[in-house]
Amino acid sequence: MGNVVKDEYHTDYVVGQDNVAKFGFDMHNIVFPFTAILILAFVIGTLIFPEGAGNLLAGAKNGAIALFDWGFLLSANLFVIFCLALIFMPVGKIRIGGVDAKPEFSLLSWFAMLFAAGMGIGLMFWAVAEPAAYYTDWFGTPLGVEPNTPEGANLAMGATMYHWGLHPWAIYAVVGLSLAFFTYNKGLPLTIRSAFFPILGDRVWGWPGNIIDIVAVLATIFGLATSLGFGAQQAASGLSFLFPETIEGGLNVQIAVIVGVTAIATISVLRGIHGGVKLLSNLNIFIAALLLLFVLFVGSTLSIFQWIWQTTASYATNMFSLSNPFGREDSTWFHGWTVFYWAWWISWSPFVGMFIARVSKGRTVRQFVTAVLIVPTVITVVWMSVFGGSGIDQIQNGIGALAAEGITDESLAMFQMLENLPLAAITSFIGIVLVLVFFVTSSDSGSLVIDSITSGGKIDAPKGQRVFWAVTEGAIAGVLLYIGGDQALSALQAGAVSVGLPFTFVLLAMCYSLFKGLNHERGLLIAEGKM
Template structure:
């Protein structure tokens, strides 16, 4: 995820320090110069649009799978294709209404509400779950992560085939496919920030919050298995039925149904905010950097994301979603590497000019 945010730093630097449009092509000015307004820039931005659409569609599809599984598990609503399509249509409709109001109204309010609800759920799991074990797992997990990051971050000499394909390959490509949307969105809301502030509040602080979140939910599930022998979560993981793992973990906590409903609500709103902000950013890229493009264009991109998600789900389910991320994510990694190099060049020039 750090690569996505570093991409935001590259865009913010060239947009606000060099006066270029908030486009992917702008980050390549040190390499191409004015040629970014020609075919090299067109190719970069076009590819960013496709990567963003398929990255968002994959996320929407996976989120809908989890919500439908939860509805079936808790309320007996069938987890079939019709339910998934109706959910995608509903999420897309809410996102469409949000994106029409702009970044300072619908998107901002939904995001604020979602963060408050996420904090409430996190606090509930920490208080109702094994609090001491959660904080212990925070430090032990961080230590293990640092020790294992190198062997688990490559494709050579790996014997853990399942984890290799499901995490190192799929999730990395999925995150990279999110890069056009996340980076541009972060760049747009970071105007006026210094590089130091950007690193602290966009890289370090979110990383810490992710560690706390993973320690709370993952630590609770591990504690349930180690101390009470509860296999509800492990069985779902072993059978690749990941969508129900969260709800099985909540089963062992007080107010299980309420926590599950909050979890499903969070999942829905997370993907609503992803869809509306993603549509806004893709529209900016497609409009050549204009932040006030016509509303029908925003509606078009929001609708396109929902239709792509429906097509992938009905066309092949999880495998189609994974294939879409792989097809767009890995090639876009080359673009990310180029942006990192251009950012380095740009910052060096900034330092020399300031001297």
Template sequence: MSFKSNKYSIESTDYQIGQDNVTKLGMDVHNTVFTASVGLSLLFIITLLALSPADAKAAIDSVKGAVLSNFDFLFMWGANIMLLLAVVIAFSPLGKIRLGGDKAKADYSLVSWIAMLFAAGMGIGLIFWGVAEPTAFYTNWFGTPLNVDPFTPEGREVSLGATVFHWGFHAWAIYGMTALCLAYFVYNKGLPLSMRSVFYPLLGDKVWGKTGDVIDVLTVLVTLFGLATSLGLGGTQAASGISHVFGLENNLFLQQFIIMLIMGLAIVSVLRGMNGGIKFLSNLNMVIAFVFIIFIAVLNFTTVLDSVATALTGYVKNIIPLSQSSGREDTTWLHGWTVFYWAWWVAYAPFFGMFVARISKGRTIRQFLLCVLIIPTAVTSAWMSIFGGIAIQQVIDKVGQLGIDQGIADVSLSLFYMLEAYPLGNILSLIAIALIIVFFVTTLDSGSIVIDGMTAGGKLEVPDRQKVVWVFISGAIAMVMLWIGGTQSIQALQSITIIAALPFTIILLLACFSLIKGLLTETDRNKQIDNVKEAA
């Protein structure tokens, strides 16, 4: 298969964006994608201002519920297929292909690369759900996985295993395959870092027209709304923690102040560049998180050992039944948790994929996929099993607020309730708040870089002021949502993102098919080279 385009040099990374980019106020933007993305974002905010938050949330939630219930098979099998493809490609001869060509060198050390992909991917989610999710499963807060009995040893094993399942191989396969699709077409075929590029083997030069514009605008909006949702939820959790530790009132002013703080730090990080910003913060966060989890583990050594073993046992024993969409009796739990998670990972995948693609040049496909699958899964499994296991043990032993409530009464405070059971609870809570804020700074920074690149036609280098614009827009959406209707509005925005994940699941599956077509051109070229050598 030959890659040829009227607009791009497909076999070279030295491409020109073409005639669609314009310069506005010192910014280099793709006119259609940038204008449509900004316009639709503003339209969305204006529409929300005119609606009742409760009515809007109810209407959006009804659509989300229909999507999760009627298309559960698509989300479940989409994740299964991407995991199987990732494993097959990694261990096939295609895994030897190097992103950027045979002589390409990695821009970042392995440690820094892993720290950045982890911080951008799920770091903040672990802080928010590390205690809440396994405790919710164990105490039947919103159903139990596989209909196990709550408050039982079997329930503990399945609850910890199901949590690892949600944050493990399937999730990182969705992320990894998306990132690989983008990285391959950017570094090996010379296409722009844009979602439209992935579909060149299927659509040809149509990707440079309106069809590609639609794909990129949809990607920008899903990424933007996902960022704003995470920022809003993170702001409320950090505010809850600060309120809990210092006795301040957890009001809108405090939440808005935290979001503005995160925005300000993200702008500083953006202006410092990739090495001085995201790389530095990601490495710092990994050090803080490592010290944090080691300290917690030492305080609960026996419980931690048992929890890790129990979580891994529960994961391995139940990965097959948890991966199925039919014949399940726990449909309420399935739709409310697993299908929701798979949709959320799909919605976040373009953002994660584009950012990781930017930092992954020089890795072989095998190294890329195995690192993305195994290392983050190991870290998330350890984090969830340690914090979740300790929280469940507090419920069992009736220790602290979790023991008094026999579960979680407030998701945003669940981590802080667990920590306050220790003599150094306030200090640990402050470390947790710092982790939340820095994780969000790295997420907002990397998100602005991704959105900026998409709205600049896929360019890897763009003016810093464009990145700052998207930091402001992401933060503004989160602040307006909180101002309009508090967490109800943020949850409504989250539901919109989940709805958008339905077409994106199909898009990602097609992208995987397109990737395979592209990778096979490498084997064809290698065969031709070998034939020439033999003839010579």
């Protein structure tokens, strides 16, 4: 018979046993009301005291970034090492959902959804603006390199990839794999607290777990509302850039964008994952691929292929220097970009990680980590090289607004680059459509995640409940933007980033818990002769 490994993950907890059914909702009786109260208090307080709230949260954000810069970088490095190790360890053969589990989605649809939820909109916003900013010393330069030089151009691309490559996806992979494993292999609810069962045991169903889930919901909804608000400003700026005589791009257009995105997201939520997020994600990837191919072959093709090589080489050779938090001479750039990004990715990890977990049943651990960590990094190298490299080429050759004026508005950088290529009006319009659809998929998938957490881990809560969260995200962004403007949105963003500090420790504990759980599962499978 061999050695018998006891299943230490048995629990008498039943999904939904702490829920209250009212008004057509199926709500966790602690997480839902406490989250709602805290969100309402934050919004009201920010609207009444926008400057004070902004200063308070900005101080918390800046303090976390300045005091824990070393912790953010070392933790992110650890997440990358941990994920790469999982690919080669024996536990990589474990299948999410059990040995007989089958994937629910095709490889292409699965990848499209995780990529769209993870950072699709960010790649539209920053692909041109970030390398151009580093190259021209808009807000410091990476490692103190001399701006407007060939060395500065190469490091600008490498540093951009550093922020959008292995490290952020490793953060997402830790959360996603933890939740997928404990939900589909151990039968625990699809909620953040489940990942801590090996550490806390049945205490995860009490206040420790409630606090973890409440923080996760706050980070998710604040992050999504912030992105929706700033994304509305980018879309409005793009429309104004494209139609300067008819659209001003002011507050009314921004609110209209939020209303439109929220309405489409609501319809998508009602259609479910297959008819909503999956469909829109596939559409997004198709349109994004067409835009990328257009810029690649209509722009400076030979130069772009050179950028792909140079970006990869710069990313690989400078990764260790960029990952070192000690003795930095580029503190302004380091804190304003790298540490901020790491805190932002960590604050987004509950949302993106849980959504990736939701759609990843049937994949092995090795497939999961490879798809979530390696594949997006390779595609991002190509994306950043095509768009960022084109932007730097235009600056170097004195072409267009980026060369003449530099970065005046980062939300316009993509459109300013496209303006110097053929069919600029068409490609700029496609860019705006991509921005909007990426926001719809983020709002839709975010609503599914928040709904799952606030319903105690259910994945089949009432549709009206999902609609409630989709509308709530849009309402928060719209109200703060309409009454408080940029100041209120910046306060919301600072609040989301501040959550990154405590959640860093949550992710570190999650690594230990996942490692323990995977080894336990491997022992069971060996004992049963299935591995």
